[in-house]
Amino acid sequence: MSWRTITMTVWAVLAVSALVAETVALVVTDRFPAAGDVLSFLMRSRFGRWFLLLGWFWLGWHLFVRRGTG
Amino acid sequence: MDQRVIRPGLRRSRQLRAAGDAAALLGMLAYTWVASALEPFTWPARITIGVLGIGVLALAARAHRRRVTLRHWWLTWRAALRHDGAHRTGRSPLAWRTATLVWGGLILAVAIWELTALFSGPRLAHPTLSSITDLVLRYHAARFLAYLLWMALGVDLLRR
Numbered sequence: 001m002s003w004r005t006i007t008m009t010v011w012a013v014l015a016v017s018a019l020v021a022e023t024v025a026l027v028v029t030d031r032f033p034a035a036g037d038v039l040s041f042l043m044r045s046r047f048g049r050w051f052l053l054l055g056w057f058w059l060g061w062h063l064f065v066r067r068g069t070g
Numbered sequence: 071m072d073q074r075v076i077r078p079g080l081r082r083s084r085q086l087r088a089a090g091d092a093a094a095l096l097g098m099l100a101y102t103w104v105a106s107a108l109e110p111f112t113w114p115a116r117i118t119i120g121v122l123g124i125g126v127l128a129l130a131a132r133a134h135r136r137r138v139t140l141r142h143w144w145l146t147w148r149a150a151l152r153h154d155g156a157h158r159t160g161r162s163p164l165a166w167r168t169a170t171l172v173w174g175g176l177i178l179a180v181a182i183w184e185l186t187a188l189f190s191g192p193r194l195a196h197p198t199l200s201s202i203t204d205l206v207l208r209y210h211a212a213r214f215l216a217y218l219l220w221m222a223l224g225v226d227l228l229r230r
Contacts, residue, residue, distance in 0.1 A: 032169060049130070
């Protein structure tokens with residue numbers, strides 16, 4: 001098995017885990033907070049809010065302006 | 071009698087609002103289509119992203135919703151994990167403990183795997199998240215959708 005296959009498999013496992021966690025959270029809303037609830041909780045603080053907003057800006061810059069550097 | 075007088079005005083107002091919403095949506099889609107077609111590492115690409123990013127940050131700076139300090143937030147989170155803080159978050163301590171473990175674990179796992187891939191070579195054998203997204207974002211339709219998702223995320227963050 002090549003390193004590329006291993007790396008891509010781990011990425012796929014992480015993506016599926018996040019999807020499963022989000023689905024479970026949407027089904028059992030009162031027993032497990034969804035990603036959106038965690039975001040809302042993080043954004044209660046000024047620091048968390050600006051950290052996430054600047055992170056969002058960086059993500060857009062990275063994806064659409066600095067694309068193709070990897 | 072009154073209804074006859076008000077209804078045409080209301081209808082016109084609704085029509086105007088609907089027309090305004092449709093124009094805004096079309097304008098946003100056109101902006102996104104053009105912006106997502108721009109070549110990376112160029113000034114037009116920097117300006118189109120910069121305008122949106124700075125616009126959202128400016129709106130965030132004007133928001134009046136009360137935010138707590140980092141210390142206060144930390145204490146709330148610690149309390150949410152115990153029984154005495156459950157009422158502040160609307161969920162049981164067990165729910166927050168599970169969420170901390172699952173979401174925190176996932177974020178940590180992604181960060182570790184990203185750094186592992188970043189410092190391993192060659193990139194073809196150890197693709198990072200950026201190199202995987204680059205494979206998809208070389209197509210304009212994919213970039214257009216990603217741009218829309220990125221903007222929706224920004225609006226969502228503003229509303230929280």
